[in-house]
Amino acid sequence: MGSNLLFSKKSRFDPILAKRRKAEWLVSLPTLVWLGLFVVVPTFLVFVIAFRPSNPYGGIGAGWTLDTIRALATPSYLAIAWRTLWISLLTTVICLLLAVPAGYTIARAPAKWRNRLLLLVIVPFWTSFLVRVFAWKSLLHPEGMVKGALEALGLVGPETTLLYNPAAVVLVMVYTFLPFTILPVYAAAEKFDFRLVEAARDLGAGPFQSFRRVFLPGIRRAIQTAFLVVFIPSLGSYIIPDLVGGPGSEMLGNKIAQRVFTDRNLPHASALSAVLVLALLAPLVAVLALQRKNKKSDIIMGEAP
Amino acid sequence: MKRSRFPILLTAAVMAFFYLPILLLVANSFNPARFSSRWQGFSLVWYARLFESPEVWQALKNTLLIAVSVTAVSVVLGTAAAFALHRYGSSRLQRLHFTLIFQPLVVPEILMGISLLMFFVAAGVPLGLFTIFLAHVTFCVSYVAMTVLGRLQDFDFSVVEAARDLGASPWQSTRRVLLPMLMPGIVAGALLAFTLSVDDFVITFFVAGPGSTTLPLRIYSMIKFGAPPMINALSTLLLAVTLTAVLVSQRLLRLKR
Numbered sequence: 323m324g325s326n327l328l329f330s331k332k333s334r335f336d337p338i339l340a341k342r343r344k345a346e347w348l349v350s351l352p353t354l355v356w357l358g359l360f361v362v363v364p365t366f367l368v369f370v371i372a373f374r375p376s377n378p379y380g381g382i383g384a385g386w387t388l389d390t391i392r393a394l395a396t397p398s399y400l401a402i403a404w405r406t407l408w409i410s411l412l413t414t415v416i417c418l419l420l421a422v423p424a425g426y427t428i429a430r431a432p433a434k435w436r437n438r439l440l441l442l443v444i445v446p447f448w449t450s451f452l453v454r455v456f457a458w459k460s461l462l463h464p465e466g467m468v469k470g471a472l473e474a475l476g477l478v479g480p481e482t483t484l485l486y487n488p489a490a491v492v493l494v495m496v497y498t499f500l501p502f503t504i505l506p507v508y509a510a511a512e513k514f515d516f517r518l519v520e521a522a523r524d525l526g527a528g529p530f531q532s533f534r535r536v537f538l539p540g541i542r543r544a545i546q547t548a549f550l551v552v553f554i555p556s557l558g559s560y561i562i563p564d565l566v567g568g569p570g571s572e573m574l575g576n577k578i579a580q581r582v583f584t585d586r587n588l589p590h591a592s593a594l595s596a597v598l599v600l601a602l603l604a605p606l607v608a609v610l611a612l613q614r615k616n617k618k619s620d621i622i623m624g625e626a627p
Numbered sequence: 628m629k630r631s632r633f634p635i636l637l638t639a640a641v642m643a644f645f646y647l648p649i650l651l652l653v654a655n656s657f658n659p660a661r662f663s664s665r666w667q668g669f670s671l672v673w674y675a676r677l678f679e680s681p682e683v684w685q686a687l688k689n690t691l692l693i694a695v696s697v698t699a700v701s702v703v704l705g706t707a708a709a710f711a712l713h714r715y716g717s718s719r720l721q722r723l724h725f726t727l728i729f730q731p732l733v734v735p736e737i738l739m740g741i742s743l744l745m746f747f748v749a750a751g752v753p754l755g756l757f758t759i760f761l762a763h764v765t766f767c768v769s770y771v772a773m774t775v776l777g778r779l780q781d782f783d784f785s786v787v788e789a790a791r792d793l794g795a796s797p798w799q800s801t802r803r804v805l806l807p808m809l810m811p812g813i814v815a816g817a818l819l820a821f822t823l824s825v826d827d828f829v830i831t832f833f834v835a836g837p838g839s840t841t842l843p844l845r846i847y848s849m850i851k852f853g854a855p856p857m858i859n860a861l862s863t864l865l866l867a868v869t870l871t872a873v874l875v876s877q878r879l880l881r882l883k884r
Contacts, residue, residue: 349708420637
């Protein structure tokens with residue numbers, strides 16, 4: 323037991339460990355400082371500035387006030403908060419409905435095809451976001467191709483506008499976020515043991531039933547991740563409603579930008595951003611709690627997490 | 628056993644949905660008509676117009692200046708961060724480090740933009756190319772760190788230890804063994820940082836000042852104030868740059884398999 327005492331943690335100075343600690347700090351410090359300065363401090367500032375008055379020069383005034391927070395409780399803001407929520411939820415649900423079958427198909431495709439399809443999903447992720455939104459704006463434009471095609475088919479009249487409404491916003495949001503949803507679903511589907519589906523089919527389940535009762539629960543965690551990667555950026559959308567939505571489809575992001583660029587009222591923009599931060603935390607915490615619970619039940623059921 | 632055809636058809640439709648708008652935009656950049664519904668033959672007239680515009684050249688210069696310096700700084704920071712996360716991953720400091728690095732990947736861009744704007748205003752930093760540079764490095768570091776970390780995960784550290792045993796100094800073993808083996812991951816991370824910087828609109832919009840217009844900011848004002856056919860041409864050029872970067876980086880990342 324004497325030797326144990328000698329090497330126990332109580333022997334205060336261990337030169338090898340100290341050297342390792344020093345090296346660790348040395349390589350971590352640059353990013354810790356950079357991100358501390360440009361991520362942590364600014365986020366904190368948003369919450370602080372929400373309680374400061376504005377000044378007439380578009381800056382931040384002296385003293386403290388609760389007026390900005392009070393100004394948030396107006397019906398027009400509540401309407402915008404509600405719209406932000408339903409547009410984001412609808413976008414997320416449509417993305418998931420498309421991503422699950424697509425991720426499944428890619429995972430089950432022959433190896434040669436799988437890599438090509440995967441590359442096709444990744445490429446939009448790399449192409450300019452603004453360009454993709456603009457591509458849709460010109461398609462939906464009154465002189466654009468979608469309008470022309472729908473009119474030729476007799477589906478819409480000449481006076482219908484496809485742009486500047488919430489439906490256009492949802493369409494373009496699905497377009498931009500869908501690749502982010504397909505990737506996690508694919509990653510989980512690729513590891514999924516499809517013999518389980520075959521077993522279900524042998525035991526008499528139909529294709530849809532085996533998909534819903536065996537495959538979907540098997541990729542549950544990926545679906546939760548996919549939900550977050552669409553829902554969180556959706557809540558913060560700004561360019562899409564700005565370019566393809568009209569005044570009737572403004573979201574929280576538009577209001578924040580308006581307060582900054584049109585009204586030059588930074589405290590007001592801060593208060594709205596603080597609301598957005600709090601709104602993002604709710605789904606994040608919910609999914610993390612769900613995943614922690616699932617992990618426990620997976621272990622009980624003998625599944626590797 | 629019969630499998631349902633529905634998922635396959637749906638996937639084909641999803642791919643068409645992804646690519647048709649982009650392909651039509653590229654096709655239209657060669658269309659001399661003012662509106663896209665009529666095809667009036669192949670022409671480079673919009674590209675010629677684009678290159679005559681001094682604003683576009685200035686925006687291109689700003690964009691490249693920012694992207695190159697952002698790439699250089701974020702590759703160094705991101706690679707060091709990935710190394711720290713991999714080597715000391717289990718420590719409390721690295722868990723904090725990981726949370727910080729993960730932040731820019733999940734936080735909506737508008738929040739990063741507004742919080743950085745508040746920070747620069749409060750700190751009295753004049754808005755311009757320098758603030759755009761600082762903001763871009765902040766999110767690019769995370770992407771570089773994640774890309775390099777992926778490469779490190781199947782790296783065998785006993786090679787570095789072998790170099791040390793054979794008498795290499797820590798610096799020598801890093802420079803001659805570790806870095807060359809990580810190079811494909813680092814280059815892929817650099818390309819990602821470069822394209823993200825070239826493409827970024829939202830964060831740039833918030834922290835840009837007078838005279839620091841970048842290409843996406845230019846495209847945005849063209850969309851807002853009308854000049855459609857020229858935007859098609861400019862967008863096509865931007866797509867060409869980013870797609871080249873993807874193909875190169877995909878090739879590099881494939882090498883490890």
